[in-house]
Amino acid sequence: MSDRPKRAARAIKLNMLDEPKDSYTGGKSSLCPGCGHDQISNVIITAAWENGIEPHRVAKMSGIGCSSKTPAYYLGQSHGFNTVHGRMPSVTTGAYSVNKDLLYIGVSGDGDSASIGIGQLIHAIRRNMDMVYIIENNGVYGLTKGQYSATADIGSKKKKGAPNETQPIDLCALAINLGCSFVARSFSGSKKQLGSLLKAAMSHKGFALIDVISPCVTFNNNDESMRSYGYVKDNEITLHMTDYIPHFNPVQEVEVPEGHFTDITLHDGSTIRLETISAEHDPGNAVAALTALHEAEMNKKHVTGLLYFDSSKPSLAEDMDLVDTPLVDVPDTVLRPSKDTLDKINAVLHS
Amino acid sequence: METIANDFTINIATANGTGSQSANLILLQSLFEMGVPVSGKNMFPSNISGLPTWYIVRLSNHGYQAPGNRTHIQVLVNPATWHEDLESLEPGSVVIWNENAKMEMTRDDIISYPIPMSKLARTINPKIAKLVTNIIYVGVLAEILGIDQDELEAAVAKQFKGKATAIELNITALGLGRDYFKENLTKSDPYVVEKRPIEKPQFFIEGNEAAALGCIYGGVQMLAWYPITPSSSLAEGIINYIPQLRTDDDGKVTCAVVQAEDELAAAGMVLGAGWAGGRGMTATSGPGISLMQEFIGLGYFAEIPSVFWDVVRVGPSTGLPTRTQQSDITMLYEGSHGDTQHIVLIPGTVEECFEYGWRTFDYAERFQTPIFVLSDLDLGMNRWACDGFEYPDQPMDRGKVVRDRDMFEAFEEFGRYLDVDGDGIPYRTLPGSGMDPILYRGTGHNTKGQYSEKPHDYYDLMMRLRRKIDGARDELPAPIIREEKECQVGIIYLGSMENTIQEIDDLLEETGIKVSQCRVRALPMHSEIENFIRRHEVTVVLEINRDGQLYGILRKELPNELIPKVLSVAYSDGIPPRAKIYFERILEVLKEVGK
Numbered sequence: 001m002s003d004r005p006k007r008a009a010r011a012i013k014l015n016m017l018d019e020p021k022d023s024y025t026g027g028k029s030s031l032c033p034g035c036g037h038d039q040i041s042n043v044i045i046t047a048a049w050e051n052g053i054e055p056h057r058v059a060k061m062s063g064i065g066c067s068s069k070t071p072a073y074y075l076g077q078s079h080g081f082n083t084v085h086g087r088m089p090s091v092t093t094g095a096y097s098v099n100k101d102l103l104y105i106g107v108s109g110d111g112d113s114a115s116i117g118i119g120q121l122i123h124a125i126r127r128n129m130d131m132v133y134i135i136e137n138n139g140v141y142g143l144t145k146g147q148y149s150a151t152a153d154i155g156s157k158k159k160k161g162a163p164n165e166t167q168p169i170d171l172c173a174l175a176i177n178l179g180c181s182f183v184a185r186s187f188s189g190s191k192k193q194l195g196s197l198l199k200a201a202m203s204h205k206g207f208a209l210i211d212v213i214s215p216c217v218t219f220n221n222n223d224e225s226m227r228s229y230g231y232v233k234d235n236e237i238t239l240h241m242t243d244y245i246p247h248f249n250p251v252q253e254v255e256v257p258e259g260h261f262t263d264i265t266l267h268d269g270s271t272i273r274l275e276t277i278s279a280e281h282d283p284g285n286a287v288a289a290l291t292a293l294h295e296a297e298m299n300k301k302h303v304t305g306l307l308y309f310d311s312s313k314p315s316l317a318e319d320m321d322l323v324d325t326p327l328v329d330v331p332d333t334v335l336r337p338s339k340d341t342l343d344k345i346n347a348v349l350h351s
Numbered sequence: 352m353e354t355i356a357n358d359f360t361i362n363i364a365t366a367n368g369t370g371s372q373s374a375n376l377i378l379l380q381s382l383f384e385m386g387v388p389v390s391g392k393n394m395f396p397s398n399i400s401g402l403p404t405w406y407i408v409r410l411s412n413h414g415y416q417a418p419g420n421r422t423h424i425q426v427l428v429n430p431a432t433w434h435e436d437l438e439s440l441e442p443g444s445v446v447i448w449n450e451n452a453k454m455e456m457t458r459d460d461i462i463s464y465p466i467p468m469s470k471l472a473r474t475i476n477p478k479i480a481k482l483v484t485n486i487i488y489v490g491v492l493a494e495i496l497g498i499d500q501d502e503l504e505a506a507v508a509k510q511f512k513g514k515a516t517a518i519e520l521n522i523t524a525l526g527l528g529r530d531y532f533k534e535n536l537t538k539s540d541p542y543v544v545e546k547r548p549i550e551k552p553q554f555f556i557e558g559n560e561a562a563a564l565g566c567i568y569g570g571v572q573m574l575a576w577y578p579i580t581p582s583s584s585l586a587e588g589i590i591n592y593i594p595q596l597r598t599d600d601d602g603k604v605t606c607a608v609v610q611a612e613d614e615l616a617a618a619g620m621v622l623g624a625g626w627a628g629g630r631g632m633t634a635t636s637g638p639g640i641s642l643m644q645e646f647i648g649l650g651y652f653a654e655i656p657s658v659f660w661d662v663v664r665v666g667p668s669t670g671l672p673t674r675t676q677q678s679d680i681t682m683l684y685e686g687s688h689g690d691t692q693h694i695v696l697i698p699g700t701v702e703e704c705f706e707y708g709w710r711t712f713d714y715a716e717r718f719q720t721p722i723f724v725l726s727d728l729d730l731g732m733n734r735w736a737c738d739g740f741e742y743p744d745q746p747m748d749r750g751k752v753v754r755d756r757d758m759f760e761a762f763e764e765f766g767r768y769l770d771v772d773g774d775g776i777p778y779r780t781l782p783g784s785g786m787d788p789i790l791y792r793g794t795g796h797n798t799k800g801q802y803s804e805k806p807h808d809y810y811d812l813m814m815r816l817r818r819k820i821d822g823a824r825d826e827l828p829a830p831i832i833r834e835e836k837e838c839q840v841g842i843i844y845l846g847s848m849e850n851t852i853q854e855i856d857d858l859l860e861e862t863g864i865k866v867s868q869c870r871v872r873a874l875p876m877h878s879e880i881e882n883f884i885r886r887h888e889v890t891v892v893l894e895i896n897r898d899g900q901l902y903g904i905l906r907k908e909l910p911n912e913l914i915p916k917v918l919s920v921a922y923s924d925g926i927p928p929r930a931k932i933y934f935e936r937i938l939e940v941l942k943e944v945g946k
Contacts, residue, residue: 336569349737
């Protein structure tokens with residue numbers, strides 16, 4: 001951590017584990033230059049570094065799509081699994097069942113999460129599995145060259161072709177209705193807000209969903225789209241800038257005081273105004289959170305911040321009554337009951 | 352009249368949901384305890400209550416386990432199938448029928464025993480008369496055949512463990528059936544039951560329960576499942592054994608259970624557990640395997656230990672959900688898109704269900720790939736005589752896992768998909784271990800696990816995968832071979848056909864054809880199978896499906912010169928294999944080649 005005086009003088013900043021930020025980086029991105037997803041990758045790197053997470057204790061999970069390629073671009077010292085389209089939650093559930101002590105960071109897209117994999121997302125939320133679930137939401141299918149996704153707004157228009165006329169699915173509203181224990185929305189350009197949310201999500205015991213509006217520079221960046229840079233820049237409203245970390249000490253103060261705003265410069269040179277407009281918003285109040293989402297939708301705006309939070313729900317590992325030791329570390333001699341027990345079973349069956 | 356002892360078939364026609372299953376199991380259990388070689392087959396509908404159900408009890412001096420080729424004694428309780436059941440009987444058959452069913456006895460060439468079953472049942476308790484009716488026919492059968500009262504009562508006690516009221520009620524009802532026959536009718540049929548000394552102690556158990564127990568002893572760490580007939584009782588068997596066998600003093604368990612949202616998710620969870628270093632499994636049936644195809648390919652390509660039990664039912668589509676078949680052989684062996692090949696274990700007995708229960712996990716981790724077990728409804732859901740289960744004779748094989756730095760440093764070069772030992776099986780590291788990480792993927796990859804579309808990377812990977820699975824042939828359970836000296840005709844068969852094969856063999860022998868038997872117990876097929884074919888003049892591949900799926904695999908893999916020596920007999924109508932049907936078809940194909 002940078003607050004240790006003896007470290008302060010050194011050229012390379014180290015975190016609380018004496019690790020430089022380089023220990024958290026990954027391979028070179030192959031996404032389009034300027035892609036919002038790369039910014040999210042950078043925020044993941046920073047958040048993991050600042051939170052002092054041991055890289056090898058992280059499992060990077062993803063499905064299929066532009067977003068799901070990104071685990072190659074961050075946390076190069078962590079194991080990962082780039083699974084199949086929309087099915088990352090089930091693979092994570094299996095891994096989590098046998099090793100509940102890893103930090104699972106899932107990255108998904110709107111194709112993955114709002115269409116093919118919406119069932120698995122719903123059931124992972126229902127089980128309250130401990131994981132961070134980031135949706136890099138751009139309203140389009142990028143890898144297949146720009147078809148509308150299920151989060152595309154009505155009326156949004158591709159560069160070519162007919163406008164979208166099907167109503168979008170709001171994954172945050174869905175998650176809140178399902179009783180998801182941590183629901184947030186952010187913007188890929190809002191590094192600080194996203195970073196704070198991510199750090200909180202990483203410390204959350206339960207399912208933490210962060211829907212990140214991440215404009216597609218190639219296929220969904222015309223001004224009519226509610227997920228273009230221009231649109232979001234002008235229409236974003238923000239709930240609390242959060243830094244709520246229930247199981248961990250915060251490593252960074254929130255910089256935006258209530259009632260103030262700040263302009264953040266995006267990678268493409270534009271700026272975004274982040275406001276803490278709703279100091280009254282109680283993240284424990286699902287009705288208020290849904291109201292905020294619906295009002296924002298009516299006004300064609302995005303409300304960002306921590307929308308809903310409930311730390312009281314038991315996580316999946318608790319529900320399953322697993323032994324304290326992660327199952328992968330339980331010795332074979334314990335996993336296989338003794339010969340004696342089988343002799344007894346045979347005797348009972350013979351009786 | 353000459354008596355026929357312990358060698359006849361009883362067919363009991365009832366409606367499901369009326370408690371007939373309990374009554375039938377009491378009958379079966381009491382015969383079993385008398386030392387009579389007996390088997391029971393439940394032909395139940397995909398329904399909760401009210402549809403026709405048949406239970407076939409076969410007594411066989413030869414120990415034949417297949418449903419008989421004809422019915423000798425018909426119990427008629429269900430009006431819905433009354434005429435159909437009556438018409439199918441051979442003259443001289445015995446019919447025990449419910450006089451109160453408001454149905455006519457339309458046959459006069461049979462031995463008729465009318466019993467006022469409903470009326471008798473109502474004398475005990477009118478409210479549960481339907482339930483009691485079933486136990487009354489068991490009492491009648493006991494009287495006609497001479498089943499020991501003591502064994503009947505012991506079977507009742509076993510069926511209703513500790514429930515005093517139920518035990519008393521059933522014993523009273525048995526008595527009513529017995530007494531009615533004694534007082535009102537005269538035995539005029541030849542069928543009797545004779546007590547036999549019990550040579551070796553055995554018990555009855557369903558294949559699914561045996562498998563569940565085997566999985567528990569295999570150290571299963573995660574079960575993900577989605578309910579589907581006929582596999583649900585396998586998953587539920589595991590769940591039922593966890594409190595006894597996999598729970599510590601604080602009530603905490605060493606096996607996670609997730610009831611998944613669908614079979615796709617169940618497969619994903621199994622892969623997730625295997626990826627993280629655990630022993631994960633699922634139990635499903637054909638429709639579930641159809642849904643899992645995408646993940647099966649991922650498991651093969653990314654090389655993830657995983658275990659899938661397929662308790663096969665009749666397909667295609669929803670098919671006949673409560674009937675049996677061996678129709679998923681090809682789907683399991685070549686599951687998912689692209690070039691694939693999978694290891695499939697094929698149990699034929701309840702002892703093997705137990706053994707493969709633990710062994711599959713060893714294979715999965717040794718070969719780092721999905722392992723399938725092909726069971727079926729007949730083996731999984733019917734009760735079979737069992738000698739007892741043998742404890743695993745070797746410690747768990749956790750495969751090639753680099754668990755510490757020293758082991759890691761010993762590699763000249765490390766790559767997740769590098770074939771260091773020349774057997775096609777690479778070394779892996781586990782998440783969380785601190786050993787070199789990789790990003791697993793279903794996309795093309797090089798020996799380091801990095802994304803690659805290079806032609807030689809893809810080609811080398813696919814050839815290594817083939818070497819790995821092909822190389823497993825002789826490490827998997829070898830075929831069980833019973834060979835005749837003459838080596839004229841060989842029969843290759845698999846799985847639950849084990850229960851019919853000896854009867855088929857005997858029928859063929861009666862016509863002068865001596866056949867050798869070879870039971871395939873795993874895919875890819877052991878090299879002994881090719882040798883078996885080579886030694887025999889002609890070999891028939893016998894299977895319970897339409898298309899001859901195992902035959903198809905053999906044709907693809909055998910050297911060309913052997914193919915003309917191999918013939919196919921494939922037949923399936925949903926009913927467990929009856930010897931006569933297969934016998935006749937074997938004769939037909941042998942005739943075609945001049946045998």
